[in-house]
Amino acid sequence: xxxxxxxxKLSPTMEEGQIARWLxxxxxxxxxxxxxxxxxxxxxxMEMQALAxxxxxxxxxxxxxxxxxxxxxxxxxxxxxxxSGMLSEAAPKPSAPTPTPTPAPTPTSTPVxxxxxxxxxxxxxxxGHAQPAVAAGGRMIVSPLAARMAAEAGIDLRSLxxxxxxxxxxxxxxxxxxxxxxxxxxVGKAEAAKFQPSAVATASAYRxxxxxxxxxxxxxxxxxxxxxxxxxxxxxxxxMDRAAEMRKGINALDPDLKISVNDIIIKVVANALVQxxxxxxxxxxxxxxxxxxxxxxxxxxxxxxxxxxxxxxxxQKSLSQIAxxxxxxxxxARNRKxxxxxxxxxxxxxxxxGMFGIDEFTAVxxxxxxxxxAVGAMTAKPVVRDNEIVIRQMMRVTMSCDHRVIDGATGAKxxxxxxxxxxxxxxxxx
Amino acid sequence: xxxxxAAYDGAYKVTKGLLAEFGPKRVIDSPITELGFAGLGVGxxxxxxxxxxxxxxxxxxxxxxxxxxxxxxxxxYMSGGQFNIPIVFRGPGGxxxxxxxxxxxxxxxxxxxxxxxxxxxxxxxxxxxxLLKSAIRDDDPVIFIEQERMYGNKGEVPDDxxxxxxxxxxxxxxxxxxxxxxxxxxxVPIALKAADKLQEQGVSCEVIDPRTIRxxxxxxxxxxxxxxxRVVLAEESHxxxxxxxxxxxxxxxxxxxxxxxxxxxxxxxxxxxxxxKNLENLAIPDVDRVVAAVKEVAYLD
Numbered sequence: 001x002x003x004x005x006x007x008x009k010l011s012p013t014m015e016e017g018q019i020a021r022w023l024x025x026x027x028x029x030x031x032x033x034x035x036x037x038x039x040x041x042x043x044x045x046m047e048m049q050a051l052a053x054x055x056x057x058x059x060x061x062x063x064x065x066x067x068x069x070x071x072x073x074x075x076x077x078x079x080x081x082x083x084s085g086m087l088s089e090a091a092p093k094p095s096a097p098t099p100t101p102t103p104a105p106t107p108t109s110t111p112v113x114x115x116x117x118x119x120x121x122x123x124x125x126x127x128g129h130a131q132p133a134v135a136a137g138g139r140m141i142v143s144p145l146a147a148r149m150a151a152e153a154g155i156d157l158r159s160l161x162x163x164x165x166x167x168x169x170x171x172x173x174x175x176x177x178x179x180x181x182x183x184x185x186x187v188g189k190a191e192a193a194k195f196q197p198s199a200v201a202t203a204s205a206y207r208x209x210x211x212x213x214x215x216x217x218x219x220x221x222x223x224x225x226x227x228x229x230x231x232x233x234x235x236x237x238x239x240m241d242r243a244a245e246m247r248k249g250i251n252a253l254d255p256d257l258k259i260s261v262n263d264i265i266i267k268v269v270a271n272a273l274v275q276x277x278x279x280x281x282x283x284x285x286x287x288x289x290x291x292x293x294x295x296x297x298x299x300x301x302x303x304x305x306x307x308x309x310x311x312x313x314x315x316q317k318s319l320s321q322i323a324x325x326x327x328x329x330x331x332x333a334r335n336r337k338x339x340x341x342x343x344x345x346x347x348x349x350x351x352x353x354g355m356f357g358i359d360e361f362t363a364v365x366x367x368x369x370x371x372x373x374a375v376g377a378m379t380a381k382p383v384v385r386d387n388e389i390v391i392r393q394m395m396r397v398t399m400s401c402d403h404r405v406i407d408g409a410t411g412a413k414x415x416x417x418x419x420x421x422x423x424x425x426x427x428x429x430x
Numbered sequence: 431x432x433x434x435x436a437a438y439d440g441a442y443k444v445t446k447g448l449l450a451e452f453g454p455k456r457v458i459d460s461p462i463t464e465l466g467f468a469g470l471g472v473g474x475x476x477x478x479x480x481x482x483x484x485x486x487x488x489x490x491x492x493x494x495x496x497x498x499x500x501x502x503x504x505x506x507y508m509s510g511g512q513f514n515i516p517i518v519f520r521g522p523g524g525x526x527x528x529x530x531x532x533x534x535x536x537x538x539x540x541x542x543x544x545x546x547x548x549x550x551x552x553x554x555x556x557x558x559x560x561l562l563k564s565a566i567r568d569d570d571p572v573i574f575i576e577q578e579r580m581y582g583n584k585g586e587v588p589d590d591x592x593x594x595x596x597x598x599x600x601x602x603x604x605x606x607x608x609x610x611x612x613x614x615x616x617x618v619p620i621a622l623k624a625a626d627k628l629q630e631q632g633v634s635c636e637v638i639d640p641r642t643i644r645x646x647x648x649x650x651x652x653x654x655x656x657x658x659x660r661v662v663l664a665e666e667s668h669x670x671x672x673x674x675x676x677x678x679x680x681x682x683x684x685x686x687x688x689x690x691x692x693x694x695x696x697x698x699x700x701x702x703x704x705x706x707k708n709l710e711n712l713a714i715p716d717v718d719r720v721v722a723a724v725k726e727v728a729y730l731d
Contacts, residue, residue, distance in 0.1 A: 145659050145690040164691070164729050171659060171690040172729070 002077030002086055003052040007067045009159065010039060010046040011340040017041050018066040019073070024056045030076060037074075044307075044336050044343075052076045057083050070161055141168040149174040154285060195292040202312050203345040204293035211287050219283060219404035230403040233362050234411050238419045240378050240393040243268075246425045250319065262298075262352050263323040265375060267428065268421045270294035270314035273348055276414040280347050282368040283404040289368075297346030297366060298326055300333045307333045308366060310346040354378060360396040370405045373418075374398045431458040431467050432484030432521070441486050442522065442581050468494035468519070472501045475517040480566060485521035488575055489533050494519075495540075502571040503546035518565045520574035522581065523551075524616055524666045525714055531702035534710075536615075536667035541573045542644040542676075548572045548597055549643040553618035555585040557641060560595030568597060577616045577666075600647035602654070606636035609724045610654040610661045612677060614640055617664040617696075617715065624720035633728055643673055648680050655681055659690040660727040664720055669697035691727040696720055 007017050020038040024030055030050040037048045054076045061073040075083050142150070142157055146169045150157050155177050162169035179199060195205035211219070223230055243264050250259050273280040273294035281290045294315045297308035309329035311322055332338050348370065351363040354377035363374035376396040383392045397418070401411040421427040434441050436449040436459040449457040460467035464485065471481040485491040491498065502515045525534040542549045550565055550572055552558035558576065565572040603618060604625050613621035618639050625635035636654050640647055655661055661681060663674035678693045699713040725731070 143690045144687050148687045170729060 002054070002057065002075055002081050002083045004072050004086060005036065005050070005052075005074035005076060006161070007039075007061075007069050007071045007073050008048055009069050009161075010048070011041045011044070011344070014041045014069065015159075016066050016068045019061050019063050020045050021063055022059055024050075026056055026059055028056050030054065030056050044338050044340070050076060055079045057081070058087060060087070069159065141166055143168060143170045146170050146174050150177075153178055198345065200341050200345045202341070203310075204291045204295045204313060204347055206289050206291045208284070208287045208289050211283070211285070215288065215404070216286075219285075223404070229365050229367055231362075231365060231400045232403050232408065232411075233398050233400055234408070234415050235360065235396060235398040236415050236419055238395050238397060238422050239383070240395045240422065243422050243425050244378070244393055257320050257323065258327075259319050259323045260326075261354075261378065262350070262375070263319055263326060264425065265352070265373075265422070266296050266298065266311060266314055266322050266326070266350060267317075267319055268418055268425070269348065269350060269373060270296050270311075270317075271421060271428065272414055272417040274315045275417055276410070278410045279370055279401075279406055279414040281370050281405050282347070283370070283402060284368065288405055291347040293347070295345060295347045297343075297349035297369070297372075298330070299349060299351040299363070300330045302334050302336070307338065307343050308346060308349055309333050309338060309343050348372070350375060354395070360398060362398050363400050365400050365402055367402075369402070371399055371401045371411065374400065431460050431471060431481060433460055433462060433486050435459060435484050440484070442578075444576075444581075445484065464490050464493035465497055468497035469501065471517050471519075472497055472505070472515060475502075475515040475571075476505065476513050480516045480518075482518045482520060482566065485519065487526075487533060487578065488521055488523035488537055489535050491519065491521070492537070498541070498547070498571070498573070499544055503544045506570070507546060514569045515571045516569045518562075518568075518572045518574050520562070520565075521576065522578035523575040524577045524579070525698075525703060525710070526578040528705060528707055528710060530705040534703035536665070536698065538573070538575055538643055539667060539671060539673045539676075542673060546571070548645065549575070550597060550641065551575045551577075551615040551643060552641065553577075553580070553603075553613075553615050553639050555583065555587045556593075557595060557601070557639075559587050560593050561597065561641060563592075563594045564597050567594070572597070575615070579616055580619075583619075595641070597642045598645040598647055599642070600638055600640045600650040602636065602650065603639050604635065604637040606634035606658065608634045608658055608660065609728055610636045610638060610651070610658045611664060611720065611724065612638050612640065612651055612661065612674070613664040614643070614673075616666050617720075620715065620717055621664055621720055623717045624724065627717065627721055628724055631730075633724060633730065635724060640677075646677070646680075648677070648684070651677065651681065652684050655685045656688045659688055660724075661689070661693045662696060662720065662723045662727055663693065664696045664715055664723075666698055666714060668700050669695055670700065672697060691729065694723045694727050696723045 010017065018040040020040045022037045023035050030036060031053045032050055034050050035047045036050045039046050039048050055078065056074060057077045058075045061067045067073050075086050077083050140157060141162060143164070147157070149171065153174070155174060157169060160169050160173050160177055161167070163173050164170040195207045197205050240261070243261065247259055247261055247264060251257050277290050280294055281288050293313040296311045296314040298311060299306060299308050311317070311325055314322060329338065329342060346366070346369055349366055349372040351372060352375040353361055354375055358376050359379070360376045361374050363372045365372050374397065378393050378395040380391050381394040382389050383394065399411055399415055435445040436454065436457045439446040445457065468483055471483040474481045485494070498519060502517055506514045523538065524536040538549055538551060541547055548568065548570060550561050552561050562574060565574050604622055606625065611621045611625065618637065621637045625637055628635050636658055638651055638654055640651070663677055665672055665674045667673065669675070674695050674697065678695065681693055696715045696719050698715065701713065703713055704710050
């Protein structure tokens with residue numbers, strides 16, 4: 001029996017994917033597990049494997065074209081099998097959850113005949129499993145129980161593929177989604193004090209505390225004011241002479257170390273985060289998630305985009321470890337070779353535009369993180385010290401806070417700690 | 431009172447020894463006139479007795495429905511509460527062995543349809559004793575349907591002469607967590623065998639026997655559905671307007687948000703019971719059909 005090849009979910013935030021390259025041509029033999037195509041997701045280029053044996057009968061989404069999750073992109077079947085029924089289902093769905101695929105920039109022929117074919121009126125006869133939940137005429141099919149479980153857990157049903165008949169989303173699909181990263185369920189009160197391991201390998205363990213009614217009211221009201229994440233901003237100026245001196249000193253010990261000021265900032269922020277658990281936290285609607293370690297995301301500009309590789313447990317790592325890791329991750333980020341677990345699940349982020357000569361800016365929080373620190377350039381400025389005008393290396397930082405979880409004073413105290421350590425980096429060894 | 435209940439000890443020997451013990455004034459052979467002796471029973475109940483009327487099979491009770499439905503079930507209401515009818519109509523129902531269309535009918539849904547009457551269907555010897563005693567002691571008319579194929583079944587029965595099981599209370603015959611099977615009468619042992627088979631394949635079934643069709647212990651069923659999220663309803667009667675159609679609706683009304691799959695019914699074929707043995711076997715639900723239904727609601731291939 002012919003099987004459908006659908007746009008797979010290759011990253012936690014992926015909503016649609018673009019075919020970078022088909023690795024097989026129509027008519028080629030394919031076997032299960034063999035690479036079939038390369039797909040550009042929102043963050044990286046990933047390989048898609050064939051999930052059936054047979055012949056690649058039809059490519060529906062051509063190179064350069066995009067398709068939302070779950071959409072039919074190709075058909076694998078026997079060489080002489082009739083696949084016309086399956087192809088007629090490939091017609092565009094009116095209520096697809098994501099914008100319709102972008103027009104094909106490639107010269108290869110698009111399956112015009114397929115798209116103009118009328119929709120089969122009754123999809124109820126198909127009995128195949130593991131189809132996308134939107135398969136039946138663009139309408140999602142969900143069991144009542146699964147719908148309720150998804151609503152309670154805050155899972156977007158559109159991101160799931162149903163494993164029941166006609167692609168129905170059923171209990172086991174929700175349970176599978178719940179075991180995925182970043183969709184953990186609230187733990188009981190008795191367990192609230194303990195940290196539990198994250199579903200993402202190597203990511204920080206966390207503990208969930210129920211959000212108080214006041215906290216939830218604050219969250220609800222602020223969201224109606226500015227967007228889904230109510231930002232506010234805190235700016236301070238930090239004297240960087242000692243940090244710069246320390247950097248020089250360390251690098252003089254071993255020229256291979258190549259520690260940057262940014263590496264020092266990562267380390268200092270990580271240490272400050274574990275001292276201020278209220279900032280190393282994220283708002284999860286019914287509870288506040290506190291993280292055991294500081295997994296610091298470092299924004300890296302890449303060609304036509306931005307990605308935030310994560311330094312896991314930066315509070316526990318040495319400066320040289322951080323420096324090596326940042327360099328290695330940034331290099332792979334630029335080549336778009338990061339794995340999803342390397343750029344998701346940070347607890348806080350840092351964005352540094354100092355190298356572009358920016359004095360000061362505000363950064364947008366990467367949900368569900370509680371905050372992000374925007375770091376400006378370090379510049380020599382006249383400042384007053386002991387009633388005298390002296391020249392110091394000054395750096396302005398602005399912290400964006402998610403007001404649903406961080407209040408003004410909480411953020412200010414955290415920033416105070418960051419400033420204190422950066423101005424006296426010996427605190428790092430105290 | 432009934433046909434052959436006294437001198438012949440009952441067509442199925444259910445009344446064996448009763449004539450010798452209680453005498454001809456209390457154990458009475460009737461002529462072949464179901465409407466007549468059912469009416470005698472209703473009159474006796476109005477006069478203060480607790481009659482038990484046996485139908486040789488419930489197929490023949492069809493002749494007596496006017497007395498059962500229009501007299502027994504309505505009397506308390508129509509007399510303004512002056513006459514309750516503490517009567518039991520009992521006998522075998524459902525399929526037997528190759529007795530064809532007119533003698534193989536499961537008609538419990540007919541009687542369960544009417545307010546004013548209770549309908550009881552035991553599935554084990556102990557349940558039969560406890561429920562029959564409760565039916566006799568009940569102050570309202572009770573339809574008590576035994577299953578002809580199950581008359582040979584053996585099981586432990588409490589010696590206590592006062593052992594009773596309250597009407598309107600379901601029994602969880604087997605606990606499980608994946609799928610709820612609701613079964614009554616002949617379908618209970620079949621459901622239990624299906625559950626054994628499924629257990630070997632890692633599927634845990636809960637088997638619930640409502641025992642009383644009216645009043646129906648829907649709470650026990652709903653609580654089970656909330657736990658398992660999947661339901662198979664097995665019955666020996668035809669699917670259309672059957673008892674399971676009612677149970678299915680009540681589950682939808684009360685536990686819709688707990689269902690992970692459509693409710694699946696396993697019923698007798700929607701045809702008059704064939705005489706031919708091979709066709710008769712195909713018309714009555716068996717273990718394999720219950721197993722297949724459970725796999726369907728559990729989304730197993």
